[in-house]
């Protein structure tokens with residue numbers, strides 16, 4: 001269902017408030033409704049209760065808030081919490097309550113509440129009675145409220161969340177962190193996620209479209225219905241329709257199929273991600289019983305051992321990143337603009353594919369990937385029966401795995417962006433002789449829901465995943481961190497379709513460099529050098545993967561770990577003993593990852609540009625490190641450049657250090673990878689380098705192709721921090737209460753040169769119709785709350801995220817002030833909501 005399209009059209013979101021109850025829409029409005037947002041005006045309290053579900057419970061002292069909400073991101077960061085889960089309070093019981101009224105005339109309809117995700121162990125109560133539950137925090141679920149709903153009076157819905165400590169190997173967030181909807185359906189209706197649109201035959205003249213529709217008759221008698229499906233293109237023009245009648249037996253759920261044709265279809269591709277919409281009407285005579293809108297794309301995907309991944313017949317090298325679900329300073333509370341920004345930053349790096357590690361993503365992520373032309377591996381689980389953490393999903397495996405997997409596929413199967421279903425990441429059953437049995441069960445479930453996409457998994461045991469035959473049970477085989485074995489795997493299994501489901505795992509801190517460059521963390525430091533040489537034993541520099549992919553073109557491509565830093569898993573910090581115990585606190589204050597090509601705020605690290613130089617064509621050049629090496633005058637500083645041009649010239653204080661040719665002039669890289677047995681460095685053809693004795697001033701890199709300058713970058717030695725510069729990514733936002741402007745805060749010297757090592761604390765003040773939704777700086781060791789009103793710049797930069805209020809009109813003025821640096825301002829104005 002394309003809720004986002006309806007949201008954009010502003011349909012059905014009219015909800016007035018009567019006292020503190022939400023009055024739901026009247027019948028007339030319902031006619032055009034698919035759903036009603038149920039996000040606003042919830043009461044929230046942390047703490048245990050045995051009575052908070054009851055209607056007479058007094059919640060007046062509770063906090064009032066709108067969803068989506070992540071309580072754990074509010075912090076504080078504390079060594080008492082597990083750094084593996086972000087050093088934030090992700091566990092404990094908490095309650096949400098909401099009062100609402102439903103008009104009497106809605107009696108007779110089926111009423112559902114639909115949660116897109118609650119973290120976790122959710123229990124749902126209506127008027128004191130438990131009506132639903134869902135342990136897995138990443139999966140959406142619908143609860144039927146009909147039999148417990150009171151019409152024309154106040155109802156109380158209460159949701160208990162009880163996340164446990166160490167339920168994940170990363171920061172899971174906590175609370176009702178995805179959208180909630182309420183839906184009224186006639187007794188005859190289309191089920192939740194009840195359409196599946198397939199395009200089995202596509203030519204340039206036509207596409208066959210098969211629309212499977214799950215019809216539900218909850219009445220005690222047989223009924224005849226007509227079902228009409230209209231296909232519209234993105235301009236809203238009708239390009240096909242079909243109308244047919246069906247008999248539904250009493251209390252029957254039945255899948256019917258309608259077949260249509262689209263003439264001269266506009267294909268969904270990465271360059272032009274055309275979408276179509278199927279609008280299905282279920283009627284009896286002239287009475288409309290249900291209306292359901294599904295978006296889909298016309299596209300053909302193939303995975304072939306020799307040719308690789310073909311999209312509409314064209315080979316596409318997967319230039320992928322793994323992404324965890326948090327949004328840095330915003331935590332896990334889903335926000336469309338935050339995701340859009342994240343994906344755009346990744347696209348600008350050259351990314352064309354996302355792996356939703358290691359769980360079902362938010363709906364909005366897939367909607368955006370559909371719109372932005374990114375392909376997705378939709379991953380279900382990080383563990384099966386055998387757990388990896390104390391309170392992992394393995395506890396719920398027996399009862400819930402099938403339901404959750406089916407729910408994931410049914411929810412996501414119409415997204416053209418989704419190209420594979422991953423049944424698991426680094427599943428420990430790889431080490432068990434009968435591990436294949438569970439793989440077979442899950443693959444079978446997946447195929448029973450969708451035969452149009454292959455099943456995959458990410459294996460980190462080679463050859464055990466093969467010996468124990470898990471790899472034989474899936475269609476496309478993902479290996480995590482084995483680039484050196486690609487050739488051997490392809491030799492042994494020439495018919496397999498293989499890719500790097502997780503690659504590199506290189507770690508770094510943005511803008512931080514240790515001298516001399518060594519493949520290890522400097523003694524006593526909690527930061528990691530940005531020359532991209534350091535990682536856990538399975539990690540390796542991106543250069544090795546690039547090389548192995550070039551040598552093994554049959555490999556589909558890679559999904560590097562990770563696009564953005566994420567909260568939790570602060571590798572390479574965290575002792576081995578603590579790893580097994582699950583406690584990583586000895587390396588406190590490190591509490592978020594160092595793996596990202598971009599940091600927790602989305603600011604690119606050097607590695608971002610290394611990928612960009614390999615994955616994009618638009619001329620670029622990047623140079624590192626910074627040029628503020630006071631006290632190292634005369635010492636050698638290795639200067640590295642990344643480019644997609646042919647050559648780069650380095651100029652230091654006006655003196656040329658000569659041109660280096662990409663692919664010919666190699667850079668030695670010290671490696672620590674477990675498979676790299678040789679003492680010899682890796683000779684990288686992806687970096688150009690010069691050894692330069694340090695003198696303060698300016699370094700410039702100029703990139704040439706065909707002897708013509710195509711790109712240039714320069715870095716100057718900065719003087720003392722002098723003032724602040726603010727850069728808002730958007731100066732106009734929507735007044736829908738959700739939209740964001742990301743304001744970058746930079747400290748510069750008196751001449752405007754960026755201060756690469758500044759660490760000043762910045763105070764933020766906001767005026768106008770907006771709030772500070774989060775602050776951050778990308779420092780994995782910073783304990784400053786991400787929800788406060790100040791943040792220190794980390795290596796010169798910080799971020800303030802501004803959110804406009806609903807129906808806001810007064811422009812938002814953000815003022816940033818620091819001791820000795822004065823203040824700077826930025827203005828963000830509103831455009832009316834669509």
Ligand code: GAL
Nearest residue numbers: 425426460480502505536561
């Ligand atoms: C992988 C794992 C990821 C992450 C990564 C860090 O083994 O699948 O979730 O932990 O290592 O290098």
